[in-house]
Amino acid sequence: MDNRRHPLVVHTDPGLDDALALIHLAGLRADLVAAGSVHGNLPAEAAAVNTLRVLELVGWDRVPVAVGATRMWNGREPAPELSGQVVHGPDGLGGRAGPPPAGTPVRESAAEQLVRLARDRPGELTVLELGPLTNLALALDLEPRLPRLLRRVVWMGGSFTEHGNVTPFADANAFHDPEAAEHVLAAGFPLTLVPVDATAGAWADAGWVAAVEAASTPPARRVADWMGHYVDAQTEEHGRRGCRLDDVVAAAIALDPGLALVTQELEVTCETAGHCRGRLLTDRRPVRFGVALPPRPPVEVVLEARTDEVLRRLLRTLTGGPGGSPP
Numbered sequence: 001m002d003n004r005r006h007p008l009v010v011h012t013d014p015g016l017d018d019a020l021a022l023i024h025l026a027g028l029r030a031d032l033v034a035a036g037s038v039h040g041n042l043p044a045e046a047a048a049v050n051t052l053r054v055l056e057l058v059g060w061d062r063v064p065v066a067v068g069a070t071r072m073w074n075g076r077e078p079a080p081e082l083s084g085q086v087v088h089g090p091d092g093l094g095g096r097a098g099p100p101p102a103g104t105p106v107r108e109s110a111a112e113q114l115v116r117l118a119r120d121r122p123g124e125l126t127v128l129e130l131g132p133l134t135n136l137a138l139a140l141d142l143e144p145r146l147p148r149l150l151r152r153v154v155w156m157g158g159s160f161t162e163h164g165n166v167t168p169f170a171d172a173n174a175f176h177d178p179e180a181a182e183h184v185l186a187a188g189f190p191l192t193l194v195p196v197d198a199t200a201g202a203w204a205d206a207g208w209v210a211a212v213e214a215a216s217t218p219p220a221r222r223v224a225d226w227m228g229h230y231v232d233a234q235t236e237e238h239g240r241r242g243c244r245l246d247d248v249v250a251a252a253i254a255l256d257p258g259l260a261l262v263t264q265e266l267e268v269t270c271e272t273a274g275h276c277r278g279r280l281l282t283d284r285r286p287v288r289f290g291v292a293l294p295p296r297p298p299v300e301v302v303l304e305a306r307t308d309e310v311l312r313r314l315l316r317t318l319t320g321g322p323g324g325s326p327p
Contacts, residue, residue: 006126006151007033008254009114011068013040013131014050015088016223016230017244020314021130021251022051023219026058026327027317028255033125034117036110038068040131040176041084042092045070047131050092052101057222058327061103068110069134073180084172087233094229098222111138118149128254129155130247132173137180140187147189156250157181158195158270158280160301170278171196171246174270178278181270191299193268194253195280198260199246201307206241208311215319219327223318245311252310253302262304269293 008030012018018041025032035055037047048067055063071077084092091097106113114135118125127150129136136153140146157173158181164170174181184191209231213224227243234243253259266282282301283293317327 005031007031007124008126009034010128011036011038011110011135012051013038013047014054015041015084015092016227017247018130019054020245021247022054023058024248024314024317025251026060030255032060032063034064034113036066036068036113036135038131038135039070039078041088044068048105052103056101064106066108066110066113067105069138072177073134073137078176089229093226096225110135111142114139115143118146122149123151125150126152132177133180133184134177137183147187153189153191154250154254156194156247160195160197160280162196162200169276175278178270178272182272185268185270186296188297193299193301194250198302198305199249202245202249202310204242204245204311211315212318217320220318248314249305249307249310259306260302261306263300263302265298266301267296267298
């Protein structure tokens, strides 16, 4: 089955890796029908502007972009000291985002946009979540039937055995709104979860970065301009030149589930308090007794992915190399 033909809605907070995920989707000729921003790497309003920038770069200037949640699902402000701008730069794109996009966001919110589309196209939409799950949680509040109206949800978020990138236990997309994640995980969505356990191998090394910098296609030139701050921050953190591209893995799996090497159906809970806030938990005991996690419908968890192949395909998308062409 060609998943490129299924209509796709993306919620994103660009961020360099989010931007690359959108560019890759365009290169794969995904059927993107709408996009929404969300707080995370930067505030939702700025994330919507970056989303418009990226979509215009790849010729998707007619895709409607909605401003998504500016606060967490419980109404609290996101913690500013945990903003991804530290890693992605003040404008999310290395401080070199460039001139404003030509387009402007639509008037409805990202949650309202998703509910309207799901009601209009029941059973058709795949939703790709590349940030906190706040928009999806708010949409669920607006339309309790939403888990039955969507074909599939793919979320890049959470960690099980890998350490987090915000706390020792939690990745940014889960930590920035654990209550929203828990609300969604308990709701029974047809959900594929792509945690950092599956994306940690998506390391774009020095050779990969150099190949993008040397390419002459418009997307590669723009990405080379955007990624300097992100590469520098990741190089300092990991002690080797390059950067992690987690969101690209989830985007690639949304269109090609065969890129998921190992999956397991698990009941997943998101911790909302204490030192483990934002940590994803699952009970793998063969016999459950004593204290148990809250029961809920299982979701598909990707435990291992073909990250090398994802990076090869992305490079072809950017450079127009063998087997691929830039969007």
